[in-house]
Amino acid sequence: MLETIINNLSNIQAEVIITVTLCVVLLVHLIDRKNTSLLTLISAAGLAVAMYILSGAVGVNSSAFSGMLSIDPFATFFKIVIVLATLVVVVMSRFSDEVNAEKKTIGEYYFLLLSMCLGMMFMVGASNLLMMYLTLEMSSLSSYVASGFTRKAKDSSEASLKYLLYGAFSSGVMLYGISIVYGLTGTLDIVGINQMLMQGSASPLALIVSSIFILVGFGYKISAVPFHFWTPDVYEGAPTTITAFLSVASKAAGFAMMMRAFKVMFIDSSVMNLPEGTWVFIQGVHIQNALMILSVLTMTLGNLVALWQDNVKRLLAYSSIAQAGYMLLGLVVLSNDGFSAVMVYFAVYLFMNLGAFYVVMLIANKINSEHIDQYRGLGKRSPLLAVALAVFLISLTGLPPTAGFIGKWMIFLSLINAKMVVVAVIGVLNSVVSLYYYVRIIRNMFLRDEQSATIEPFKFPLAQQVLLLTLLIPTLYFGLFFNQLVEFAQMSVQMFGMK
């Protein structure tokens, strides 16, 4: 037994490294409470090593811990996204006044960040319902605490509590769904569940109810409408770094888990003569329709509500809800190209969304506000920052020649390929709506001058500019040269045990 566990550990080296790192971070902080830059350094180093290990694991396709975890290209892709996001957020946190003000507990901050990362890395590979639930909880628990990290700020505590309540409720519902599935099939292994369901003995009603309940859990994690109510408050209240992290990594992990669960559990492998790379759900499972309704609602509501937001963080929160809506479209088509589109989307979303939040954080460092009116005249005060934010926002809108366009383009490509024209039309109309609120920020930065007479330029240290450029350059580069990215994503749709 012990031997198997030790053998299996070699499959999860990256996770082991993260675990070691987070322990070291805690210890170091206990020993030396002053040296915060050491914490950043250790965390970043640990993540970089994990990244290196992951890049060596590309293409591995196996499973570990008696089928609990899949170590497949699909999981590796998302792990890379998550580790990269964590790495960026760790460096970002170094520059955040908000985080660094909490000197006493800063060690816990990095600890929480790393444990969220760890939980998410397990989430994307989980192929057993119990494992899914546990890893979901693992990442969620750290998120609840992390979003309340700035304890003195009232809205941060509110965010944390709200997040916890919604999380507890929806994971409860999900657990209920899981228990029904277990009752129907007698197993928790998702491949096993699929085999049992294929025999067709399960009651259709129970199947619908359980699949919808499980969907609730996922929907909460990816903040899909109508499970999104926590998102704006949490995103606004949490420290900007945590918000950025949640909006990218947490969403990526939620999506990966959901994609795996639905594809493996409910796929009907007996249906022949489908075009290669597409599949259908078992008869009686109406997840495709549910997902379609969910995605349309999510992007439409996210976009429409974002129009009225005056707090940039809150605006980006609604924007990230809308973005989840577009990504859900990639799931609706039930095909490999839909999945690879979602993965491409996440890869570019990583850069553009983290970039947008990073700029918001830098500005908040200077003017201590996230109100959209405070962005007036930013184009004059700091052209680099303003141009960068403009590029990130345009990319979020999905206009060429930015990477965001490629993400949307791939999604619509898969939709048109599946001849789902109506949904595609709704999607593109939504991106026209989204232009309006993204441009509102751009308008304030460039078209309107600052009200106060004193316009002093912002100065940023070189290190902060370097991070900005590392996010900005890929956002532009992938817009024009997306060969490798798309190939990598297409290669990575492969899940363990599936064709």
Added chain:
Amino acid sequence: MELKILNIGVLTWLTFLPIIGMIIVLLLPKEQKTAVRWTSLVFTLLQVVLAFLVFIKFDRSMAGVNSADTMQFKEVFDWINVKSTGWFGSIKIEYFLGIDGISMPMVFLTAIISCIAVISSWTIEKSIKGYFALLLLLDTGMMGVFVSLDFFLFYIFWEVMLLPMYFLIGVWGGPRREYAAIKFFLYTLLGSVLLLLAMLALYFSVTIIDPASGEKIHTFNMLAMMNPANYEPGSILSGVSTSWRYLAYIAIFIGFAIKVPIFPFHTWLPDAHVEAPTAISVILAGVLLKMGTYGLLRIGFPIFPDAAMHYLYPLAFLGFINIIYGAFCAMAQKDFKKLIAYSSVSHMGIVILGMAAMNTQGMLGGMLQMFNHGTITAMLFLIVGVIYDRTHTRGLDDFGGLMNKMPKYSGVMMIAFFAAIGLPGLSGFISEAFSFLGAFQTFRWLTIASAFGIVLTAGYMLWTLQRVFLGTLPEKWNDLTDINARELSMLIPLAIIVIVLGVYPNLMLDVMNASANTLVDFVKGSAGATIIN
């Protein structure tokens, strides 16, 4: 025909010269205002020289349109090449440039108008670096649209123009600039997302044999999309006159119609024009509007000949509405610039009518009218700009008797005004006559009704002339100065083109003739042939 400079094709130079200029402008220190201006001017002048070179070297006998062999100055490189997986073919996007008789005049026009826009922007003082950088980026976008033959590439250039335009109107515009800029942005984006969907549908419907690997691949190559044999049976846009094809055509049409703008998608235009600075109005009217009609000629007609033939009458009818409605609106305006803006709507209607005639005369007339309208309206906007710079008002009733006060100015103005009216001997006459001549053969009554627009045009143009230039000069304008050398340097070249093309239109018609004929034959032929099938 091929032309290479430093082993790089001339079309790439034409397209990316402004980008080089933009980078230099951005690197210059903020205080070096003159250097910024001159850099922009040098690069756009170089572009004009290249465009002129291309114009001379252009082989008048080659038609292009749907055949890659007769496209000129071709450049084909692999740009994106995603290897195929078992379940998804390879994604291949080419950097495919080339021009034919449809695009050649537009390339020439873009180069000239951009250069003139730079001269016209000489007096801009606010954030001058940003202004010229954006202007040059816009230039690249416009040129790119006219030379790209790969739909994806075309789309990228098409969208690249939006943001610079937004800023140019929004930052340097008039009092209601924010509203006008976002309205322009939203309208155009709405059109282009429809274009995007149609493009994707086309992509999945068209397959060609990849010469490199021998496998069947989907393609964004526009010329491949024009060949009915390339459509995969059972795909979304295969077949003839199917509702999907009609829908796709309508999506593409709306995308382009917003840009033209065709009624009822025109409402962004007057706002954008009134708020935009003079140079941007010139670009907007001179080049951007042509992209709509160019898109129809390059993509709408040849890729969807069946749908184009099916919707020919509605198209002509919209052209008619544009002509009459635009003219009536222009007549009601009290703002000089808004008047010119609506006259653009009216004149673009003639282009639409000529194209819809679907015969050689109409097509030639429409295409020539695109070029002529570009030069004439650019002149008109410059003329408004000259007077606005001096008086800071554009109210038609605020003026009078400028003829005596500003004789040189009035001389140039006369050329532009009479060209817009369509006086024989000036370029506008030829293209309008051809358009109506062609349209008359196809839509008799509609053309007769549309021709009434010419009377209206003469009406509002002459009325404007009377109100602004004749009569007595209000006292407050007693110290107006006449047009200066810089302003003349932008108007004179345009005036020369207007006169030369009025006297000897063959200069331009020669270039377009083969392509116009081929296009008409191709659209009619493939629509006709497919109906028999």
